[in-house]
Amino acid sequence: MRPEGRGELDSLYFTYPTFDAPERRDHLTDRAAVVIVGGGPVGLTAALTLARCGVPSVLLEAKSTYNDGSRAICIARQSYHIFETLGVVAPFVDKALGWTTGRTFYRGRQILEFEMPDGPHEKYRPMYNLEQQYIEQFLHEAVRANPLIDMRWQSEVTGIGDEDGGVTLQVRDANGTYALPADWVLAADGARSAIRGMRGLRFSGQNYEGRYVIADVRMHHDYPTIRRALFDPACRPGGTVLIHRQPDDIWRIDYQLRDGESAEAATREDAVRASVAGVLSEIGHEGQWELEWWSVYSANTLALDDYRDGRIFFIGDSAHIVPIFGVRGLNNGLADAQNIGWKLARVIKRTAAETLLDSYSPERRGATLDVFANASKSTRFMTPPTRGWQVMRDAALSLALNHPFAGAFANPRQMTPYTYADSPITLADRDGFACGPTPGAVITNARLDDGFLSDRLGPGFTVLAFGALDEEERIATVDPDATIVTLDPQGETARAYDAEAGTVYLVRPDEHVAARWKRATGGDVAAVLAAILSGQGAGQ
Amino acid sequence: MSATTLETVYERLAEAIDATGSEKETLLLAKLALLLAEALGDPDRVVGLIEDAARDLD
Ligand SMILES: Cc1cc2nc3c(=O)[nH]c(=O)nc-3n(C[C@H](O)[C@H](O)[C@H](O)COP(=O)(O)OP(=O)(O)OC[C@H]3O[C@@H](n4cnc5c(N)ncnc54)[C@H](O)[C@@H]3O)c2cc1C
Numbered sequence: 001m002r003p004e005g006r007g008e009l010d011s012l013y014f015t016y017p018t019f020d021a022p023e024r025r026d027h028l029t030d031r032a033a034v035v036i037v038g039g040g041p042v043g044l045t046a047a048l049t050l051a052r053c054g055v056p057s058v059l060l061e062a063k064s065t066y067n068d069g070s071r072a073i074c075i076a077r078q079s080y081h082i083f084e085t086l087g088v089v090a091p092f093v094d095k096a097l098g099w100t101t102g103r104t105f106y107r108g109r110q111i112l113e114f115e116m117p118d119g120p121h122e123k124y125r126p127m128y129n130l131e132q133q134y135i136e137q138f139l140h141e142a143v144r145a146n147p148l149i150d151m152r153w154q155s156e157v158t159g160i161g162d163e164d165g166g167v168t169l170q171v172r173d174a175n176g177t178y179a180l181p182a183d184w185v186l187a188a189d190g191a192r193s194a195i196r197g198m199r200g201l202r203f204s205g206q207n208y209e210g211r212y213v214i215a216d217v218r219m220h221h222d223y224p225t226i227r228r229a230l231f232d233p234a235c236r237p238g239g240t241v242l243i244h245r246q247p248d249d250i251w252r253i254d255y256q257l258r259d260g261e262s263a264e265a266a267t268r269e270d271a272v273r274a275s276v277a278g279v280l281s282e283i284g285h286e287g288q289w290e291l292e293w294w295s296v297y298s299a300n301t302l303a304l305d306d307y308r309d310g311r312i313f314f315i316g317d318s319a320h321i322v323p324i325f326g327v328r329g330l331n332n333g334l335a336d337a338q339n340i341g342w343k344l345a346r347v348i349k350r351t352a353a354e355t356l357l358d359s360y361s362p363e364r365r366g367a368t369l370d371v372f373a374n375a376s377k378s379t380r381f382m383t384p385p386t387r388g389w390q391v392m393r394d395a396a397l398s399l400a401l402n403h404p405f406a407g408a409f410a411n412p413r414q415m416t417p418y419t420y421a422d423s424p425i426t427l428a429d430r431d432g433f434a435c436g437p438t439p440g441a442v443i444t445n446a447r448l449d450d451g452f453l454s455d456r457l458g459p460g461f462t463v464l465a466f467g468a469l470d471e472e473e474r475i476a477t478v479d480p481d482a483t484i485v486t487l488d489p490q491g492e493t494a495r496a497y498d499a500e501a502g503t504v505y506l507v508r509p510d511e512h513v514a515a516r517w518k519r520a521t522g523g524d525v526a527a528v529l530a531a532i533l534s535g536q537g538a539g540q
Numbered sequence: 541m542s543a544t545t546l547e548t549v550y551e552r553l554a555e556a557i558d559a560t561g562s563e564k565e566t567l568l569l570a571k572l573a574l575l576l577a578e579a580l581g582d583p584d585r586v587v588g589l590i591e592d593a594a595r596d597l598d
Contacts, residue, residue, distance in 0.1 A: 396572035405578050 355535025458483025
């Protein structure tokens with residue numbers, strides 16, 4: 001919502017372009033290998049992931065422009081790595097504000113300052129703040145420049161039906177309606193997913209009590225990019241407030257609605273102005289400010305039981321809704337897009353068996369359930385659901401004023417990438433490793449020469465070989481796209497990976513470890529790679 | 541701990557509950573429980589003791 005007199009797209013800092021429906025109609029009904037429904041951040045990322053593997057797609061978006069407000073603003077480190085593999089990270093690095101620190105206050109006094117894991121071995125900071133419109137704009141500019149992606153704006157999917165070996169979508173745009181046949185569909189059509197409804201699928205999970213107003217204001221305010229959480233502040237007794245800095249002098253203020261306060265009354269402009277003014281005076285902002293945009297958000301943990309329905313895969317908010325604390329909504333969706341993207345591309349190019357796709361739902365649903373476990377903890381702390389949770393929360397906050405150990409309860413448990421330990425395409429350790437990224441985990445980055453280990457990863461699978469690798473040539477016979485990176489078996493990286501001469505890590509295209517050996521030959525690696533790509537599972 | 545010192549704890553707790561008043565006594569006891577658990581450094585044991593304490597409340 002925006003202040004009286006301003007239209008939905010009248011932003012103080014962002015100029016919304018308008019994109020037309022396709023004018024040329026002759027090719028519209030051509031069969032597509034993949035149709036992606038929804039051009040939000042997740043759909044755009046899926047299209048770019050497929051294109052990077054050489055697979056074309058049609059991307060359908062009902063609206064004529066980007067998101068009307070800034071919604072998701074926190075981008076996690078691993079999402080930057082995804083953007084980097086897609087060749088789009090540069091504008092994000094230029095524009096977004098990186099941060100590592102959070103501060104928590106109770107009744108105006110600081111009770112916790114936490115640092116997210118960071119260090120010289122990391123290429124990117126743990127978190128970046130950037131308005132969602134920019135996220136979509138930067139991704140869309142890459143989509144637009146990519147000849148493999150046919151993005152159609154103002155094109156709404158109104159029906160979907162199965163046919164032999166494919167799916168047919170009904171599409172409506174400003175110039176007419178048409179049927180679009182596809183081999184595969186990625187449903188990236190958001191929380192209210194029309195595809196989910198048309199397929200008769202339902203979310204299961206929980207709705208929480210806590211509702212938040214999220215408001216963006218523009219002001220010159222002198223405070224570093226540090227997440228601030230205010231518990232029981234004078235401006236909202238008993239409530240919780242979050243404050244984040246964004247680029248362009250935009251500040252995000254989230255505040256909890258009181259029990260019994262109706263969302264309708266609380267989102268009226270005068271009510272939002274009064275609440276924001278209260279928060280700003282609490283944090284000592286004396287100067288001018290302008291209201292940019294606001295919305296209301298509730299804390300839900302909802303997900304589909306299976307992210308696949310025949311030839312349709314659900315990615316992003318269409319598959320799962322998570323609470324905002326811990327900033328996993330968007331980041332989790334980007335990982336979905338990357339995960340299905342590399343797998344589907346290989347199936348379409350026939351370099352992998354269709355059964356590889358069976359690993360998508362367990363891996364990404366596992367990630368969502370892990371997010372739920374963490375987010376439920378954060379949510380119970382931010383908005384205690386019952387008296388018991390309230391008593392313990394208040395006890396922890398009150399103790400934290402003088403006892404730092406109790407401040408740890410207020411840590412928001414920010415996003416860390418999920419470990420696919422139980423995935424069918426992860427090979428459990430047979431050798432003992434004292435440290436290093438475990439099978440299923442995202443690799444640990446490291447400094448190498450002038451750059452980082454992540455810079456050396458190939459576009460497909462990467463074999464990290466410490467020292468010389470015997471029978472290296474066997475790998476290319478199974479996967480000609482694999483990259484072999486030879487690393488010093490003595491150096492700092494070797495120590496971080498508990499590696500010696502002959503140690504090998506097999507890394508997937510999404511930077512998760514598929515398998516590792518204390519000593520392996522190219523033949524050992526090729527056998528596991530073949531099992532993954534043939535869909536037998538890594539352990540076969 | 542000898543019986544007399546445990547008795548002192550008993551007395552101090554009674555006094556503290558009275559001084560705090562019924563509105564805040566739960567908060568007081570919850571804070572105390574967290575402090576004791578932290579000092580004990582044995583979360584499993586504390587979880588067992590919570591079950592003990594929940595017995596025979598009527
Ligand atoms: C009010 C609000 C506030 C939020 N705040 C935060 C926050 O503070 N932090 C956070 O991490 N996350 C937040 N989120 C969540 C975050 O915005 C989402 O996780 C993220 O946008 C998910 O991306 P997506 O691409 O899956 O879906 P979306 O961004 O919703 O994109 C879906 C796209 O599909 C299109 N579409 C829908 N139906 C059709 C159809 N039938 N045919 C064609 N196209 C269709 C839509 O027009 C839309 O562009 C918020 C969400 C909302 C609604």
